[in-house]
Amino acid sequence: MPGREVVIIGSVDANREFDPPVHHPELARAACEQLGAELAAADWDIVVFSDDPGFIEHSVVRGYLAGAEKGRRRRGRVIMRAPRRKLHRAFTEEGIGARIEYQPDTNDEWEVSFYRSLFSADGVLLVGGGRSTHIAGILALTRGIPTVPLAAFGGSAGLVWSKMKSLREDTTDEDIAVLGSPWGPGSARQAVAVLDRQHERRGTSPGPAVAEERRRRRAHVLGSVTAIAALLLAVATLPLSSAWRSPMAALSLLMSGPVLGAVGGALLRDRVSNPLDHLWAVARGLGAGLLSALLYVASQLLTTPDLFDRLDATRLLWFVIPLGIAAGLTSETVYAKVRKAQIVDVTALGAAPPPTAGA
Structure with a gap:
């Protein structure tokens, strides 16, 4: 033997x-x-x-x-x-x-x-x-x-x-x-x-491949639990908005609801990424959630200047929370497109046009 x-x-x-x-x-x-x-x-x-x-x-x-x-x-x-x-x-x-x-x-x-x-x-x-x-x-x-x-x-x-x-x-x-x-x-x-x-x-002790698989599995579990917690907290802002009627409390819930939803959505999107990067997913979610919440509130202020005087956070949260989740789910795709896109056409200014595929 x-x-x-x-x-x-x-x-x-x-x-x-x-x-x-x-x-x-x-x-x-x-x-x-x-x-x-x-x-x-x-x-x-x-x-x-x-x-x-x-x-x-x-x-x-x-x-x-x-x-x-x-x-x-x-x-x-x-x-x-x-x-x-x-x-x-x-x-x-x-x-x-x-x-x-x-x-x-x-x-x-x-x-x-x-x-x-x-x-x-x-x-x-x-x-x-x-x-x-x-x-x-x-x-x-x-x-x-x-x-x-x-x-x-x-x-x-x-x-x-x-x-x-x-x-x-x-x-x-x-x-x-x-x-x-x-x-x-x-x-x-x-x-x-x-x-x-x-x-x-x-x-x-496990070999390098087994140890790496275990690390990845733990990262999946941690990311999934954090995503679920963020989504549940986002939904929890709905009953809280009915209990907290002060303008500052309503505004805080109106901002935190979509942000939490976006963080949860970004972490769910990160489940299919390789390698996993939870911190970057949370950062994307925060950015996407804040952007969606601020844009929505800003659009409402244009039509209703006295919005904060009679703010009904409960009604608005039904719109901004799904908006935040969608922003988090699509943040990576949108961010990747923005990085690759040439936003302003500078050809008329004498600059060379961007190279085309296959050039």
Whole structure:
């Protein structure tokens, strides 16, 4: 049965120059052997790309094959991935507790095998390394893959460690402290424990697509509830207008009724928008509601100058509330047309006419 796969990435080659530099390469190699043994004990399979002693895979595999003999629940795997032409049987120390699988890639570029493995990985282990290690670490963090960069030995793994908090919100301070501590007895076991905890959290937390769908669903519910509340409040101005007869109260209800109706209408219209933008919908509704209410009241004042002296808000609200709802429902369409329209024809003034479709 396939197990959890952790991709091994990094280099501590003393003959290479790293930026930032790698520290204590001999200690790092010994640490990688310890990590290999702990990964075997924790029932992880490992994915490697090279048997070059300059890369950490060489040391991790040695420790893994040695540690795999110690009572694993199942036989572990060392998975060697590389382009077919460059793949050769490098590791021959296959034992009872682990087997070595060679998986040739049809693509001739090693970068394809390398980065493709990240997307199917259950975890990533980084020690030292240069640019490729840095890129792989950032990709793993942004995709939510459990990532264990050891800062103790510098290199690009240290850079990735410094970005864990900003790129992975679910990273705990305890895990960051473990991965940033100097190497010592028990460090390998603690690092693998961090990998295990991240893997468990990933299994219980939703993926990015599921989280986005849940966020959108919550936004739909919030917008729908707000729209219903705004519409109910708009309708509630009708009985209130019968109880509040003072001119100021009547005028306030006459303005608030269509505004609330327009906000509700704009939010209902926003249900079919992608992406949802409730704040912008409310702003459109407020603008459309105020405009419709003010224009209606202004038109009434032209024919009835003493309207405020004998204002009957109840009768007018039956007209302005539906007017506000309609304004809110159509506000986005009208706003879009206004933005694209050239209101004044300036051709006669010497300006170039607007371009036509297909020009």
